[in-house]
Structure formats: structure tokens, C-alpha cells
Amino acid sequence: MNRAAPPTSPAYSLYPELDAAALGSFAAALESGDPSGLPPARAAEVEAVRAAAVFSRGKVTGAGGVLLDAALWRHTGSRPRPVVVMPAPWTNLGWVAYAVRASAFAARGYDVLAYTPRGFGASAGQADMAGPLDVADGSRALDHLLERTAGPVTKAGFLGASYGSGIGLLVAAHDTRVDAVVAFSTWGDLGEALVENSTRHVAAVQALLTAAARARLSPTTERALEDVLAHRDTEGVLRWAAERSPFSHVKELNRRRVPVFFSHAWHETLFPANQTLKLFDELSGPKRIVLSAGDHAGPGTGGLLGLPDRVWTDAHRWFDHHLLGLENAEDAGQVAAEVMWSGTVEHRPTWDALTREVLRLHLTGGRELAELPEAGWSARVLCGVDTPAAVAHEVVRSGYAEMAGRPRLYPAGDIDREVAAVWACAPAGETLRLRGVPRLRVTYRAANPGSSFVAHLLDLAPDGSARLITHAPYSDLGSAPDSLISADIDLQATAYDVPRGHRVLLVVAGRDAFYADANLPRATLALTSPEATPSYLELPLG
Known part of the structure; x- marks a missing residue:
């Protein structure tokens, strides 16, 4: 069943502070080369990245031939360099949500591909909530990027916010080419995020469905989410969710000790922190989690718009260390915990040390x-x-x-x-x-x-x-x-x-x-x- 938002109502968004118009103008300036309509700081960023890399828009051929809307930041020359793939969040804004931040990675020397997952925005196909086709699409996106990188590729990372983070973690579990992950506002155990202590998270699930009103969900995904609302086939929902849970694939992540950086909110209402911490606790490779005041995707939204943002600063340092090989940071420990509403951030070597x-x-x-x-x-x-x-x-x-x-x-x-x-x-x-x-x-x-x-x-x-x-x-x-x-x-x-x-x-x-x-x-x-x-x-x- 396909749903449509009322045409007279603005589309509901899980990212209410994300300025779609500003991001769209930035993306248009990247493509045209004319940043004159942007604020001075953003205009300077467009000029800097266009001086360093070639920007282009196009399509990635995903699993089953489905065409995915994408943008590519590619350097010329034969110098070895790392690459980053960025699957977009649960929004029809698609890859444009990453226009500013992907440009920042490109300016630092990375080749970058940002894409819109199937079923959203200008991508074809049906969204399957990080199901097998979405995971296969992530690997195809990496193929696309590697084929277009001029010189040797040293390492590859996946970065995602919300929906894109779940896809990135699952691709990393299945694709041995992925060397590091950054996951903002992610889920670890999707089943626990939907049904906690046998209690259905009906408001969160309704928000997911409403935010996808203009998307095209797969029948299995739509049925699973609606089954949560209707209290039907809970066991079936949990089996569906397990396949889409990075926690179910933690052995694969640990086998290669994939470095993972998390940013999460204490009062997260979509993917509450405990189920993500469960995944964090099980990971045996390099890991770090930054926990902040706020709710889903709030910590980091300012960074997506190009504003100073400590969690994005940490994310850049994570990739610079694990992909570029820079010795760029003191050992601040695995956990950075913002004390709610005080602004104080406490660092601890492990979660248990908190x-x-x-x-x-x-x-x-x-x-x-x-x-x-x-x-x-x-x-x-x-x-x-x-x-x-x-x-x-x-x-x-x-x-x-x-x-x-x-x-x-x-x-x-x-x-x-x-x-x-x-x-x-x-x-x-x-x-x-x-x-x-x-x-x-x-x-x-x-x-x-x-x-x-x-x-x-x-x-x-x-x-x-x-x-x-x-x-x-x-x-x-x-x-x-x-x-x-x-x-x-x-x-x-x-x-x-x-x-x-x-x-x-x-x-x-x-x-x-x-x-x-x-x-x-x-x-x-x-x-x-x-x-x-x-x-x-x-x-x-x-």
C-alpha cells in the first residue's frame, strides 16, 4: 500500500531543524559553480571544495538494477586516498542532507559518494528499512565510488545519520572492504527499539510511517510497522527486525574489528539509547560513543548545516585517524557523556567506568x-x-x-x-x-x-x-x-x-x-x- 501526505500539508520530518532550502541552495551551487546566492561562509566552502575536487550528480545502479539518486565528489590525479560512502536519512531530502558535510570531507582529501536509499526522493525501488536489498545497494554504491576514483584507494568508510547509519553498519558487517563506520542516531537492536519490555513503541512507529508518507515502502516493511501499531504478529515483527539489526551481525563486525563511532541522544524517542549501547558494549574493535542532551538526530543537525558542532568534529577525527592514518588525538576514552542541560562533557575510558x-x-x-x-x-x-x-x-x-x-x-x-x-x-x-x-x-x-x-x-x-x-x-x-x-x-x-x-x-x-x-x-x-x-x-x- 502506498500512502500520500495531504497535498495541502507540509511533509512531516524527523529532522525539523534541517533547513532543506539552505541545503538545496548549497547543492545547486556545487553543481553550477555559482555560490553568489549563499552566505559568505557557505560560498567559501563551495569554492574550496570545487577547487579541490570535481562534483557531479548521477545515478548508482543498485541491487536488481534499481537506480539510486547520488552525488559524487571526486579528486583528479593518481594520489592514493580514502573514500567515504554516505547513505541518506529517512527523508525525501535524500543525499542533499549531506551536501555541506560531504563537501567538508572532500576538502580534506576524501573521495565521497552520497546517495538516497531506494524508495526515497528521486531514487527508484521500495524502501525496506535496511533489509538485504538496502545492504546490497550500499555495496553497489561503494563499487560505483571505487570505479570512479582516479588513484589507488587506501581505505573505505561508511557514514550515516539515522536510517543511513543503520544501513552503513549492516554494510560494514557484510562487506569486508569497509574499514570504519560513523553512525549518528542509529539503532543497534531494531526489535528492542520497536518493542521494549514487551511494550510497543506506537508513537515512534507512527512517526516513522508519517515521515515516510511520500516515500515508497516495501510491503514487508509497511506491514511490519503497521503490525506494531495493530498489535499483530509480534514474533514476526521481531524476526523481521532481527535481520535489520546490527546487533544480530556483531560477530561479523568483531571478526574484522571494524572501528565504529556513535553519536546518540539521552532522550532519543525513535531509537532509545539502551539498545544502541547493547551493540556498543558487544563491539570488540575500536569504538567511541558520544551521548548528548536532546532527541533523535538533534546532536549533529547543526553540523549538517555547516555550523560548528563537536560531534561532527569527533566524527571527522575518527575517519582521519582510521582512514587517513593520522595520529590526531589524545586517548579520550570510549565514552563522552554530556551531563544533561549543563553543557559539561565527561570522558570515560569505558561505558562501565561511567x-x-x-x-x-x-x-x-x-x-x-x-x-x-x-x-x-x-x-x-x-x-x-x-x-x-x-x-x-x-x-x-x-x-x-x-x-x-x-x-x-x-x-x-x-x-x-x-x-x-x-x-x-x-x-x-x-x-x-x-x-x-x-x-x-x-x-x-x-x-x-x-x-x-x-x-x-x-x-x-x-x-x-x-x-x-x-x-x-x-x-x-x-x-x-x-x-x-x-x-x-x-x-x-x-x-x-x-x-x-x-x-x-x-x-x-x-x-x-x-x-x-x-x-x-x-x-x-x-x-x-x-x-x-x-x-x-x-x-x-x-
Whole structure:
């Protein structure tokens, strides 16, 4: 089935800050050689890259003869040089999204090919969400580039943002010619990004479908995404997703120790950080991850437009080191973690080094988070009712305010204690430096088969306002009615400083519109803490 966006409505984009008009003007100036209509800095970039390399537009013949819209930056002369292939994001803007950044690579001596994946923009075929044909297209794009490089090719890299990053990682797993990867806002385990703790990410999936309204999706891809929305054939969706997950192919990446650089956002709503960190943890070759405030594709969007950008600076240094062979950097470690909304970036040698100790706080009947366990209490949650606690007010777009240092404020006092269970710790005597993955264990009883909840961890200020630290959903779809259910869940990773005098607030609600709701309307969940398996929250401290 092909969908079409309403002709009177602007196309929905997963990259709302990406200035398509400015990028299109830059690409047109590259082709015409006339940058007079561009701002001075962009005009200078066009002149510099055209002095160093030949720019051309054309088509790459992908798998099955499908023609892919592409652009090529090629140097003349027989000097050996590395090459970079850049599959475009999930947008009909296609390769033009990379016009400025690909030019920057070309000016540094790389031959570059940027292309629009099948099914999007001016490329033919049907998009298959990084399926086998998309992976084969990536290898064909590399063939195309190698055939047109004048001198010997030393090494090859793949760089992608969002959709293009997933394609790049999968091509690297299957094509031994790929020597390094840069992946912005990528997925590691697509199945976990779609269905987390048995809970369907319905808002994220709807955003993917809406953003592809003018694209041509393959029937299998469209069916899989719509099956998530309709709660059909979850096992089939997960099998479909596994084939498209770099995590499923990590042995191939590790066999050649492919160097991989990641840029990701803490509050990512499309591909939450934990499933990408799972891939990062399993990689045995050179690796680095930069985690920043914001949401999908936010960190790095300014760099796509040519603005100064620390994650793009890191990405350039990564390829300069692993493809050009430059000894260009101090050993800053595998992890760079921006503390949310402070602008401070902390470097650690490994992901595990982010967490130094774990503070366990128990859920009590007095709705306190306390050091000692307390058994026998019950906290009732009425299902089917929204609360002020929410993952995000809008997929992707919420993160841009966070990047500007303006995170959403939640009125904690407006959270109805009948529809959510709320616990708070004592005011912090000193700053609580949360670093890593918080964990929650809670036992509850559901009167009906099928139940779900979302746990939100908030920073509660003395004035009653709260900010979201992290969260996680949980669903149980198979337990018998009225049975005790034990939920052990990892909340999404975080780097967050809870100031002195603030409280950590745990809110467990039966509904968050971001996720599918497995509860019956007006059903209740009864949370408790058995003596043998007490309910608690674990906070990772740095």
C-alpha cells in the first residue's frame, strides 16, 4: 500500500531543524559553480571544495538494477586516498542532507559518494528499512565510488545519520572492504527499539510511517510497522527486525574489528539509547560513543548545516585517524557523556567506568524511597488515564528544547495519586551524580490478563516543578488474572546531576500515550513489595 501526505500539508520530518532550502541552495551551487546566492561562509566552502575536487550528480545502479539518486565528489590525479560512502536519512531530502558535510570531507582529501536509499526522493525501488536489498545497494554504491576514483584507494568508510547509519553498519558487517563506520542516531537492536519490555513503541512507529508518507515502502516493511501499531504478529515483527539489526551481525563486525563511532541522544524517542549501547558494549574493535542532551538526530543537525558542532568534529577525527592514518588525538576514552542541560562533557575510558557505585532505595508504603525495605504495603494505580508525567510531548521535536537548555517542566503536584503511584527520596544532601542505567524492581497484581505501566524518574525541585531524568515501559501479556507479577527493568541510560535539596521522584503510571496500553480501561494495578522480593530502585552514581 502506498500512502500520500495531504497535498495541502507540509511533509512531516524527523529532522525539523534541517533547513532543506539552505541545503538545496548549497547543492545547486556545487553543481553550477555559482555560490553568489549563499552566505559568505557557505560560498567559501563551495569554492574550496570545487577547487579541490570535481562534483557531479548521477545515478548508482543498485541491487536488481534499481537506480539510486547520488552525488559524487571526486579528486583528479593518481594520489592514493580514502573514500567515504554516505547513505541518506529517512527523508525525501535524500543525499542533499549531506551536501555541506560531504563537501567538508572532500576538502580534506576524501573521495565521497552520497546517495538516497531506494524508495526515497528521486531514487527508484521500495524502501525496506535496511533489509538485504538496502545492504546490497550500499555495496553497489561503494563499487560505483571505487570505479570512479582516479588513484589507488587506501581505505573505505561508511557514514550515516539515522536510517543511513543503520544501513552503513549492516554494510560494514557484510562487506569486508569497509574499514570504519560513523553512525549518528542509529539503532543497534531494531526489535528492542520497536518493542521494549514487551511494550510497543506506537508513537515512534507512527512517526516513522508519517515521515515516510511520500516515500515508497516495501510491503514487508509497511506491514511490519503497521503490525506494531495493530498489535499483530509480534514474533514476526521481531524476526523481521532481527535481520535489520546490527546487533544480530556483531560477530561479523568483531571478526574484522571494524572501528565504529556513535553519536546518540539521552532522550532519543525513535531509537532509545539502551539498545544502541547493547551493540556498543558487544563491539570488540575500536569504538567511541558520544551521548548528548536532546532527541533523535538533534546532536549533529547543526553540523549538517555547516555550523560548528563537536560531534561532527569527533566524527571527522575518527575517519582521519582510521582512514587517513593520522595520529590526531589524545586517548579520550570510549565514552563522552554530556551531563544533561549543563553543557559539561565527561570522558570515560569505558561505558562501565561511567558508574562507580549503585545506590539502592526501596519503595515503601509511605511513598518514600528509603534505604530499608518494607513489606506488606499496596499502592493502587487506576489505568487508562493520562498523567502529567510523560516521555515526551512530541516525538523528536521535544529534544530541541532540551538541546537549548530548556527542558520541559512537569507539575509534580498535578499528578493524581489515584492514577499513578509516586515515591520520593529525601532531599539530596549533596549533588547526586546519576551516571549509567537506573534499574527498577517492582511486584504488582493485575486483575486482568494483559497489563502495562511506564516508570518515569524525575528530578523534583523544592518549588514542586520536576524534570524528566529517564523512563522505561513494561508490559506483561501472558500472566493469569490476579497473579503476582515481578518486573525487573532497566530504565534508559542517563547522565544527570540532581542538585542539592532536590528529590528523586519515581512515578509509576498505567498509561503514557507514547506507548501501547495493554491494560483494560479503568482496570487497576496493585503494586506491592513481598518480603522475599522487595521492590526497589537502583540509582547508578558516578
